[in-house]
Amino acid sequence: MNILDIAENSLAAGARNISILLEYQDCDRLHVVISDDGKGMDQETVSMVTNPFYTSRTTRNVGLGIPLLKMAAELTGGSLTIESKLHEGTVLTVEFCNSSIDMMPLGDMGQTMSALVSGHEEVNFSYCLTNEQRSFEMTTAQLKEILVDLPITTPAVAVFIRDYVNEHTQYVLAGQEI
Secondary structure, three states, X not given: OHHHHHHHHHHHOOOOEEEEEXXXXXXXXXXXXXXXXXXXXXXXXXXXXXXXXXXXXXXOOOOOHHHHHHHHHHHXXXXXXXXXXXXXEEEEEEEEEOOOOOOOOOOOHHHHHHHHHHHOOOOEEEEEEEOOOOEEEEEHHHHHHHHOOOOOOOHHHHHHHHHHHHHHHHHHHHOOOO
16 A cells, blocks of 8 residues: 555656566565656655655645655664655655564555556556566556557456466565466
């Protein structure tokens, strides 16, 4: 859910290209990088986004997504950093320690990517999952090429994306053949 929330922030910032990288390193670290080409933030805003009582939204007075993600990373011995340039985009990097008792499960990345891609056909998504032995990469452009004339917003395509990502996730993380 955290990755979906951050990607939704990128969409709200007008991003047309969003990259999501999940990299398992040294068997004990999960490195997550979400980058976009949205409107970006000035340095004052960057310094405030980890404060739960700050939000750029006018409909409420709190913004919990990034602060909760930061707390989840820090509870495992990890960290969260944000680099952003106004009118250029944002890069959010999160490190988790997998062996920590406080490490939350990765969650359903197939459903996350399915919701993002099928719900935002005008945006180019790139998703990469890698560890020391295997990797998987999927892009919106690849999907559109595979699907030829079938609209990416079709419900059957959403199911395909979910299953495609989940099968490859099992391959990368558990070595299960596809």
